[in-house]
Amino acid sequence: MWLIYGIISGEIPWSQGLANVIYACSTCGNCIENCRFEKFNDFLVDMIEAARVEAVNSGFCPERQKALLERTINPEKYNPYDEPNSDNEHLKKKYNLPDEAEWVYFIGCTSNYRQKNLRDATLRFLKKANINFTLIDEHCCCSPIIRTGQISPVKDFINYNITQINNTGAKKVITSCAGCYRTLKKDWIKFGADYGFEIYHTVELVKELLDEEKLKFKSEYNKILTYHDPCHIGRHMGLYEVPRDVYKQIPGINFVEMKRNKENAWCCGAGGGVKIGYPDWALEISKERLEEAKETGATVISSVCPFCRTNLQDSNDKFNINLEVIDLIEILDGLDFEITEKS
Amino acid sequence: MDKEKILKDLENIVGKDFVSNKAEDLYIYSQDPGASLPRPVDFVVMPSTVGEIQNLVRSANEHKIPLVPLGGGLTLSGLVIPVKGGIVVDMKRMNKIIEINELSKYALIESGVTSGQLLSHLNENFPNLQPPVPDAPPSATIAGNVLIHGSGYLSQKYGDHGAMINGLEVVLPDGKVCKLGSCAVSKFWFARGPIPDLIGLFISSFGTMGIITKLSIQLFDKPKFREVVFGLLNDPKDIPNILLKITETGLAEDVLLGKQDKPDWMKGYVFVIAYVTGESQEEIDSHIKSFKRVYRKAKARYMKTPDRIRTAYLEKPIFAATAADFRKGGGFEYVGANMPLENIPEAYKRGAEISKKYGIIPTLGSRLIGGTHNIVMFFSYSFNRADPKDMENARNALHETNKLALELGGIPWKAELVGQQLILEKMDPNYKKLYNTIRSTLDPNRIMNPGNWEVNK
Numbered sequence: 001m002w003l004i005y006g007i008i009s010g011e012i013p014w015s016q017g018l019a020n021v022i023y024a025c026s027t028c029g030n031c032i033e034n035c036r037f038e039k040f041n042d043f044l045v046d047m048i049e050a051a052r053v054e055a056v057n058s059g060f061c062p063e064r065q066k067a068l069l070e071r072t073i074n075p076e077k078y079n080p081y082d083e084p085n086s087d088n089e090h091l092k093k094k095y096n097l098p099d100e101a102e103w104v105y106f107i108g109c110t111s112n113y114r115q116k117n118l119r120d121a122t123l124r125f126l127k128k129a130n131i132n133f134t135l136i137d138e139h140c141c142c143s144p145i146i147r148t149g150q151i152s153p154v155k156d157f158i159n160y161n162i163t164q165i166n167n168t169g170a171k172k173v174i175t176s177c178a179g180c181y182r183t184l185k186k187d188w189i190k191f192g193a194d195y196g197f198e199i200y201h202t203v204e205l206v207k208e209l210l211d212e213e214k215l216k217f218k219s220e221y222n223k224i225l226t227y228h229d230p231c232h233i234g235r236h237m238g239l240y241e242v243p244r245d246v247y248k249q250i251p252g253i254n255f256v257e258m259k260r261n262k263e264n265a266w267c268c269g270a271g272g273g274v275k276i277g278y279p280d281w282a283l284e285i286s287k288e289r290l291e292e293a294k295e296t297g298a299t300v301i302s303s304v305c306p307f308c309r310t311n312l313q314d315s316n317d318k319f320n321i322n323l324e325v326i327d328l329i330e331i332l333d334g335l336d337f338e339i340t341e342k343s
Numbered sequence: 344m345d346k347e348k349i350l351k352d353l354e355n356i357v358g359k360d361f362v363s364n365k366a367e368d369l370y371i372y373s374q375d376p377g378a379s380l381p382r383p384v385d386f387v388v389m390p391s392t393v394g395e396i397q398n399l400v401r402s403a404n405e406h407k408i409p410l411v412p413l414g415g416g417l418t419l420s421g422l423v424i425p426v427k428g429g430i431v432v433d434m435k436r437m438n439k440i441i442e443i444n445e446l447s448k449y450a451l452i453e454s455g456v457t458s459g460q461l462l463s464h465l466n467e468n469f470p471n472l473q474p475p476v477p478d479a480p481p482s483a484t485i486a487g488n489v490l491i492h493g494s495g496y497l498s499q500k501y502g503d504h505g506a507m508i509n510g511l512e513v514v515l516p517d518g519k520v521c522k523l524g525s526c527a528v529s530k531f532w533f534a535r536g537p538i539p540d541l542i543g544l545f546i547s548s549f550g551t552m553g554i555i556t557k558l559s560i561q562l563f564d565k566p567k568f569r570e571v572v573f574g575l576l577n578d579p580k581d582i583p584n585i586l587l588k589i590t591e592t593g594l595a596e597d598v599l600l601g602k603q604d605k606p607d608w609m610k611g612y613v614f615v616i617a618y619v620t621g622e623s624q625e626e627i628d629s630h631i632k633s634f635k636r637v638y639r640k641a642k643a644r645y646m647k648t649p650d651r652i653r654t655a656y657l658e659k660p661i662f663a664a665t666a667a668d669f670r671k672g673g674g675f676e677y678v679g680a681n682m683p684l685e686n687i688p689e690a691y692k693r694g695a696e697i698s699k700k701y702g703i704i705p706t707l708g709s710r711l712i713g714g715t716h717n718i719v720m721f722f723s724y725s726f727n728r729a730d731p732k733d734m735e736n737a738r739n740a741l742h743e744t745n746k747l748a749l750e751l752g753g754i755p756w757k758a759e760l761v762g763q764q765l766i767l768e769k770m771d772p773n774y775k776k777l778y779n780t781i782r783s784t785l786d787p788n789r790i791m792n793p794g795n796w797e798v799n800k
Contacts (some may be wrong), residue, residue: 002371009729012366015365015366017367194782271364
């Protein structure tokens with residue numbers, strides 16, 4: 001915060017080194033939880049992101065983070081992973097999805113281009129759960145570019161995606177991505193979006209189905225599992241108990257908590273552009289989380305975010321931590337369950 | 344000064360990753376959260392071993408460049424902002440808890456260990472023991488606190504936190520490592536004596552005598568139950584009487600006083616905040632009854648504590664800096680003066696007058712140090728950090744308060760540079776001479792935090 005003040009007051013000039021300090025934060029929001037100054041602690045992450053906008057405007061956005069914008073605005077890509085844009089028509093065909101539906105599954109770039117297993121698990125789950133849903137030719141939700149202060153095209157992307165969603169007639173949008181969830185539900189509103197649909201994370205739907213006794217497990221998951229709170233679901237959106245309630249209802253599961261959990265959970269290290277900007281730093285942060293998971297005696301660390309999954313898995317592999325890293329939706333995909341009408 | 348050569352030397356000593364002369368890094372170390380003006384820094388280093396610190400000291404002597412050791416950087420009075428430029432030695436990497444001795448009840452730690460770190464280590468591994476905890480954020484280092492005669496949790500019962508030091512390991516200004524306390528003779532860091540007690544030389548000398556690398560701090564039994572008992576006093580003149588009556592009971596673990604105009608519900612009263620402990624709820628209830636009687640006899644009213652306030656006051660550390668949030672800009676500094684009980688009522692009266700004179704909401708408080716032997720008085724001033732005039736206003740208020748404290752027979756605690764000079768003006772000349780002789784003998788090149796306690800200024 002002092003550095004940000006120094007920039008605003010003109011006491012220190014922008015430099016690449018200064019930009020790197022501002023960009024090395026994963027914007028996990030733990031500062032918000034621990035800062036005791038209630039008048040402004042809610043805005044700490046906003047201040048960091050505002051400083052990044054200043055860095056961009058002053059020409060000091062670090063090179064690696066710049067790539068996020070370049071790829072996202074590329075009309076062949078529209079995603080930060082430099083992959084050709086998928087209009088998702090092949091998935092619609094494969095899963096026999098209609099053009100108009102009650103729900104839209106917003107896949108998100110990480111699931112669509114990197115963690116395809118998570119995407120496919122979600123598709124299978126939604127089908128099995130008899131959800132009337134479809135897909136859109138989605139463009140990036142803009143989380144990566146918002147987090148890195150590169151906000152110039154954000155409104156256009158939001159408008160495009162909202163139009164696509166509205167064209168399906170959907171009243172609900174569901175995603176398995178914590179980053180998309182936060183962005184659609186919080187950032188899009190902040191950028192002036194006015195949409196009439198509700199935003200769900202898959203875990204909320206699962207919880208709803210369990211609460212209504214519509215989902216009944218038919219097999220067990222006999223493992224010791226600990227849950228990693230993604231920052232974008234936890235601290236940023238306040239969803240702590242919903243995922244825990246779901247995990248705890250899976251038969252056979254031995255659910256254990258890490259020392260630092262919920263509001264005080266240690267970040268996976270990937271967010272805020274850190275994964276692309278400072279990959280080694282991201283893995284170091286993740287290593288600390290995995291070691292904490294190991295201390296609990298768990299053999300599985302699970303989350304509800306494809307980006308956390310990526311970074312935890314990368315760190316697990318790099319440092320030979322020997323944990324199983326898996327997303328909740330992948331666990332559900334591997335279980336037998338039946339969907340019934342409300343009993 | 345050949346800065347290129349110094350940079351290379353520093354890189355060789357601590358490694359490239361742990362030395363910086365970049366503007367963005369130096370900016371942080373050129374200021375603190377208080378009202379002091381920023382001052383330039385040449386380098387910052389983060390050593391991780393005693394050997395590295397010895398080499399830093401030798402190098403600083405060779406280059407005649409100042410060294411300023413820094414813990415959490417939270418004194419608020421600019422003590423770790425270099426006065427004459429130089430190298431800030433940030434101790435945060437020396438953060439090992441080396442030993443917890445459950446029988447002799449001490450923690451042997453490196454000097455970068457924070458109060459939050461030690462508290463959580465004990466809570467997890469030695470739940471029957473507790474450390475002294477300063478009224479500062481958990482990132483304050485134990486060393487930083489005890490080495491300024493810090494106070495806080497457990498001070499009423501056991502004295503200031505500096506008095507809880509059993510031993511020190513110090514890198515002297517010539518680079519030699521010296522052990523002080525029982526550890527100078529024994530493998531146990533259990534006591535301060537019985538040998539000539541030189542530990543005091545390193546307390547409140549603000550890094551002018553050497554760099555502390557390890558210390559042993561006393562730990563205490565943790566009672567099973569702890570409660571806070573609030574009383575309301577109308578007139579500050581009754582403070583000495585009520586404090587004497589409280590300490591006579593022998594029941595108080597800690598005693599705090601507070602008088603402030605904001606939040607509104609606090610205006611007009613002196614809040615008496617006593618902590619009682621016990622092994623059972625029945626014992627606590629009995630202590631509360633005793634305190635109700637004491638308060639009644641001392642013209643105070645017992646106040647049933649709302650849960651929100653009770654919880655806040657039972658936290659460790661107590662969030663004393665809440666006062667900092669009274670105005671935009673988040674700036675906060677206070678004169679903490681050690682005062683004799685006799686003049687505490689006058690200090691409250693005139694402290695509030697100073698606040699009003701400078702347009703700052705009166706926020707005053709005190710804490711008992713070892714019964715009524717010593718009262719540390721807090722005159723707090725908040726300011727807008729983004730407004731240089733407001734900061735100057737706060738500095739003027741602080742200066743006037745330092746003068747008041749001295750006039751009333753007190754001594755400003757962890758005084759900033761101008762406060763140090765006010766103290767030196769009143770100090771016994773032979774005390775000054777003795778201090779300066781020792782300092783010049785230990786540090787002929789004057790590399791250790793020069794500008795602080797400058798006798799011949």
